[in-house]
Amino acid sequence: MKICVMGLGYIGLPTCAVLAAAGVEVLGVDVQPRIVDTINKGKIHIEEPGLGELVLECVSAGRLRAAKSPEPADAFIIAVPTPSRQDELLSCDLTYVTEAVKAIIPLVQKGNVVIVESTIAPCCMDDEVVPVFEEAGLTPGVDFYLAHCPERVLPGRILHELRYNNRIVGGITPLCAEKAAEVYRTFVEGEIVLTEAKTAELSKCMENTFRDVNIALANELAKICGELGVNCYDVIRISNKHPRVNIHQPGPGVGGHCLAIDPYFVYAKAPETARLIKHARDINRSMPRYVADAVNVLLSGIKSPVISIFGTAYKGNVDDVRESPALEVIRLLAYDFELRIHDPHVNGTGYANFDEAISGSDLVLVLCDHDEFKSLDFDVLKNKMRRPVIFDTRNIVEEKTNSGVNVVNFGNLHSVKTHDLCAL
Numbered sequence: 001m002k003i004c005v006m007g008l009g010y011i012g013l014p015t016c017a018v019l020a021a022a023g024v025e026v027l028g029v030d031v032q033p034r035i036v037d038t039i040n041k042g043k044i045h046i047e048e049p050g051l052g053e054l055v056l057e058c059v060s061a062g063r064l065r066a067a068k069s070p071e072p073a074d075a076f077i078i079a080v081p082t083p084s085r086q087d088e089l090l091s092c093d094l095t096y097v098t099e100a101v102k103a104i105i106p107l108v109q110k111g112n113v114v115i116v117e118s119t120i121a122p123c124c125m126d127d128e129v130v131p132v133f134e135e136a137g138l139t140p141g142v143d144f145y146l147a148h149c150p151e152r153v154l155p156g157r158i159l160h161e162l163r164y165n166n167r168i169v170g171g172i173t174p175l176c177a178e179k180a181a182e183v184y185r186t187f188v189e190g191e192i193v194l195t196e197a198k199t200a201e202l203s204k205c206m207e208n209t210f211r212d213v214n215i216a217l218a219n220e221l222a223k224i225c226g227e228l229g230v231n232c233y234d235v236i237r238i239s240n241k242h243p244r245v246n247i248h249q250p251g252p253g254v255g256g257h258c259l260a261i262d263p264y265f266v267y268a269k270a271p272e273t274a275r276l277i278k279h280a281r282d283i284n285r286s287m288p289r290y291v292a293d294a295v296n297v298l299l300s301g302i303k304s305p306v307i308s309i310f311g312t313a314y315k316g317n318v319d320d321v322r323e324s325p326a327l328e329v330i331r332l333l334a335y336d337f338e339l340r341i342h343d344p345h346v347n348g349t350g351y352a353n354f355d356e357a358i359s360g361s362d363l364v365l366v367l368c369d370h371d372e373f374k375s376l377d378f379d380v381l382k383n384k385m386r387r388p389v390i391f392d393t394r395n396i397v398e399e400k401t402n403s404g405v406n407v408v409n410f411g412n413l414h415s416v417k418t419h420d421l422c423a424l
């Protein structure tokens with residue numbers, strides 16, 4: 001079997017690698033020549049555990065190649081970005097999906113399978129993708145098989161989850177679903193659930209919406225606790241001892257290309273009805289401002305304050321800054337403070353290393369839960385910072401008694417007196 005994967009990003013490239021490792025001949029296609037060259041050299045352009053080794057192995061074995069344009073194949077998998085449109089509802093922009101579809105249409109032969117893996121809003125397959133094929137004279141279920149099979153893997157665990165997660169396969173017709181499922185049976189160990197395309201689309205969006213709404217609840221709880229003078233982490237820990245409760249973790253907001261975007265895809269299709277979904281988004285989007293306001297309070301009265309920003313990635317141990325709430329916090333603080341930005345996973349211009357970031361600083365602001373930030377060397381912080389204070393918005397920094405370093409988080413923010421910090 002030969003499979004052509006359109007898009008060599010966080011999902012397309014790992015998918016190429018697991019397919020090739022399962023013995024399939026794979027061509028990965030990307031519009032960026034730099035990415036194509038990197039893959040053909042057996043290297044990778046993203047950070048993901050185990051991916052570098054697997055890509056090198058598959059390229060060396062001749063089972064994986066990259067190119068700028070597609071070639072005839074038995075199956076085509078589309079894994080290109082689906083950003084939000086910049087309209088009022090932040091609806092789903094299908095431009096890249098449509099471009100990829102148009103690129104493969106001249107190559108599609110009878111019996112081929114075409115799969116859209118990119119996350120899309122409910123009804124996009126029926127209303128927007130099928131018509132592009134039909135205009136070219138191709139009828140799904142008759143001339144070829146078309147399905148939506150959303151990716152559901154967690155960055156940082158992609159290779160494992162691609163193989164072992166359950167897979168939703170939403171066909172335009174039942175036979176389309178069956179044919180697409182055959183492609184996944186080459187490497188998926190989890191259950192393959194067959195359904196219709198719009199059910200697959202909405203299921204995927206609702207998985208991320210479920211998580212976003214739950215994080216919003218945790219963020220709202222953190223704000224309530226701040227008002228009432230209660231430690232939110234104690235509340236979460238104790239509530240979660242109930243067998244049917246799982247309150248999520250508050251933080252500086254919700255980032256990444258999924259949770260911060262997919263709920264809008266649902267909202268845009270039913271704006272009058274999707275009120276809880278929209279409200280949750282608003283709460284999560286308010287968190288960078290909440291953090292910036294707290295920083296202003298913590299540093300009030302300090303002359304020419306310097307802040308060490310720890311972490312710009314949207315979550316721990318990834319190099320991905322897409323929709324990262326840290327970027328919004330930085331934008332809000334940049335007006336009033338000198339910022340030293342440090343992220344051991346992100347290759348950002350102007351970023352400082354650990355020593356540069358903390359020297360003479362008044363506050364370490366932890367915005368991302370990278371492992372490196374969990375056990376910080378408090379002696380070094382005490383010696384190099386002007387005021388050894390950490391504001392840990394992720395509640396990951398291991399606290400040490402009598403360390404001389406003051407750790408503030410959403411659990412004790414309410415009890416911190418600014419003048420205590422200034423006196424340090």
Ligand code: SAJ
Binds near residue numbers: 153253316
């Ligand atoms: N976050 C919190 N509090 C929490 C959990 C997460 O603030 O309690 C934040 C994270 O720091 C991050 C954001 O939420 O900024 C999203 O992180 P995540 O780990 O929840 O999810 P993603 O975006 O990396 O991946 C999600 C996954 N979806 C679910 O777990 C339901 C993944 O399975 C999907 O494949 C992916 O979205 C996607 O591509 O749709």
